[in-house]
Amino acid sequence: MMQILPGFRDFYPADVAKRNYIFSTFRRVARSYGFLEVDGPFLERADLYRKKSGGELMGQLYQFVDKGGREVAMRPEMTPTIARMVAESGNGYRKPLKWFGIGSFFRHERQQKGRLREFVQLNCDLIGEASPAADAELLALVIDSLRAFGLTSQDFVLRLSDRNAWVRFFQQKAVVENRMEELLQLIDKIERQSEQETAEKLAPFDITLQDIRDFIERRDPASFSDLLAELSARGLSEYVEIDLKIVRGLLYYTGMVFEVFDRQKRFRAVAGGGRYDRLIATMSDGRVDLPAVGFGMGDVVLGELIEAVPAAEKKMRDALAAQPACEIYVVIADETQRPQALKIIQTLRQERWNVDFSLTPIRVGKQFQIAEQLQARLGVIVGSEWPQVKFKRLATREEFACPHDVLAERLKTERAPLIFDF
RNA sequence: GUGGCUGUAGCUCAACGGCAGAGCUCCAGAUUGUGGUUCUGGAUGUUGCGGGUUCGAAUCCCGUCAGCCACCCCA
Numbered sequence: 001m002m003q004i005l006p007g008f009r010d011f012y013p014a015d016v017a018k019r020n021y022i023f024s025t026f027r028r029v030a031r032s033y034g035f036l037e038v039d040g041p042f043l044e045r046a047d048l049y050r051k052k053s054g055g056e057l058m059g060q061l062y063q064f065v066d067k068g069g070r071e072v073a074m075r076p077e078m079t080p081t082i083a084r085m086v087a088e089s090g091n092g093y094r095k096p097l098k099w100f101g102i103g104s105f106f107r108h109e110r111q112q113k114g115r116l117r118e119f120v121q122l123n124c125d126l127i128g129e130a131s132p133a134a135d136a137e138l139l140a141l142v143i144d145s146l147r148a149f150g151l152t153s154q155d156f157v158l159r160l161s162d163r164n165a166w167v168r169f170f171q172q173k174a175v176v177e178n179r180m181e182e183l184l185q186l187i188d189k190i191e192r193q194s195e196q197e198t199a200e201k202l203a204p205f206d207i208t209l210q211d212i213r214d215f216i217e218r219r220d221p222a223s224f225s226d227l228l229a230e231l232s233a234r235g236l237s238e239y240v241e242i243d244l245k246i247v248r249g250l251l252y253y254t255g256m257v258f259e260v261f262d263r264q265k266r267f268r269a270v271a272g273g274g275r276y277d278r279l280i281a282t283m284s285d286g287r288v289d290l291p292a293v294g295f296g297m298g299d300v301v302l303g304e305l306i307e308a309v310p311a312a313e314k315k316m317r318d319a320l321a322a323q324p325a326c327e328i329y330v331v332i333a334d335e336t337q338r339p340q341a342l343k344i345i346q347t348l349r350q351e352r353w354n355v356d357f358s359l360t361p362i363r364v365g366k367q368f369q370i371a372e373q374l375q376a377r378l379g380v381i382v383g384s385e386w387p388q389v390k391f392k393r394l395a396t397r398e399e400f401a402c403p404h405d406v407l408a409e410r411l412k413t414e415r416a417p418l419i420f421d422f
Numbered sequence: 423g424u425g426g427c428u429g430u431a432g433c434u435c436a437a438c439g440g441c442a443g444a445g446c447u448c449c450a451g452a453u454u455g456u457g458g459u460u461c462u463g464g465a466u467g468u469u470g471c472g473g474g475u476u477c478g479a480a481u482c483c484c485g486u487c488a489g490c491c492a493c494c495c496c497a
Contacts, residue, residue: 003470003487003488006487006488006489057495057496059423060495060496077497105497107495107496107497109423109494109495109496110423110424110494111489111490112489112490112491112492113489113490113491114496114497115495115496115497116497119497120497121497122497188495192493192494192495248496249495249496250496259496259497268495268496268497269496269497270497271497272496272497296496296497297497298496298497299497300497301496301497302497331455331456333455333456334455363454363455364454364455364456364457365455365456365457366457367456367457368456368457368458369456369457369458370457371457372457372458373458379456379457381455381456383455384455392456394457397456397457399456
């Protein structure tokens with residue numbers, strides 16, 4: 001049997017329903033923050049990622065030479081595309097830009113739970129505003145996106161950090177500019193590497209492990225006061241913790257950085273992002289110079305987290321149940337009336353009901369059984385009493401009759417309230 | 423890319439050297455216009471794939487592919 005490529009997924013109906021739930025929730029929240037949806041190509045010139053994304057990501061690039069001899073790559077993340085788009089046409093838009101996108105990304109790495117080779121990401125970028133107010137707006141969007149799934153501060157935490165705090169710290173320690181990135185990567189690994197190894201690597205800089213630990217412990221309040229005040233005013237303080245151990249691997253980050261984790265640390269990072277004030281200038285060779293801050297949130301870990309939190313799982317189930325594949329099942333009780341039934345089905349579909357029926361003659365009891373299985377809310381019975389038809393609330397078994405030509409009008413009052421806005 | 427664990431029906435699993443099974447799901451029926459329960463019957467497998475050991479392999483061994491876990495890194 002031909003099998004799917006490792007790290008790629010098929011989406012059966014239930015999987016697509018869940019994915020759509022996640023997408024539509026993303027869209028709803030991003031729009032509520034005034035963000036506009038954008039998208040870019042799946043394939044980019046490989047140079048786009050060589051230029052700034054940095055080391056580890058390069059090894060994970062799906063890249064090949066196209067028929068025109070160009071080195072191309074499947075996009076591993078959204079930010080370089082956004083930066084390229086802004087570098088190209090950003091001058092024509094009022095600042096700040098608030099853009100978001102939802103799309104697939106590709107990384108060729110060994111797959112595990114929460115990490116696949118194709119994944120879907122919500123990406124939000126706020127471009128053209130350097131103040132902490134912009135950082136706060138973006139972090140609030142991250143937090144509210146997760147809250148929209150029914151997740152609370154019991155379930156997740158945003159670990160906030162700032163590369164500039166480290167840069168200032170290392171400058172005090174007389175570290176030269178071109179060794180800075182090396183030290184930042186060392187901080188990034190501090191939890192995973194042995195103390196001895198870290199200490200040895202710090203020694204040449206005349207910095208001790210204790211110096212680093214003290215600085216992490218101090219949490220450098222000055223770096224975060226404006227941002228935290230903004231979040232506090234929004235009532236979101238409980239979702240944020242300062243954690244200077246977060247540095248992130250990508251080379252283009254310049255200031256504030258963060259990652260979101262589940263509180264119990266059962267999963268990988270749910271979301272991550274930060275400030276990239278120089279990337280757009282680099283992309284445009286200095287023509288467009290805009291500060292920017294953005295984040296990505298993947299569907300894989302988020303999905304796992306939702307299913308691990310009962311309240312969030314229930315919220316998703318309820319939302320999906322509010323969107324039945326079939327709202328009205330038309331029961332054809334008398335086969336000679338099938339043409340009339342088809343006419344009614346057509347009318348109801350025009351009225352934007354989800355309508356299903358049996359394509360072949362089957363007995364009435366079976367038709368009701370199928371209506372049940374499809375979780376239809378209403379049955380419409382077309383039979384020998386034509387031009388009268390009947391409709392039935394399947395949950396309560398209440399049955400009503402009316403002339404066929406007023407059915408569509410009559411059913412308007414039978415619509416379920418919209419619980420979830422897709 | 424390196425190491426460890428695991429691959430049995432669509433799904434969850436049992437059988438662990440001697441006839442490949444159960445639950446759920448799916449399909450059909452229980453006398454021709456009204457249901458979720460119940461009952462009856464049915465379908466589905468080269469036991470991931472290839473080789474080896476053995477009278478005999480789902481079971482033991484080797485390889486391979488895939489999944490999970492760790493490293494690496496992140497969504």
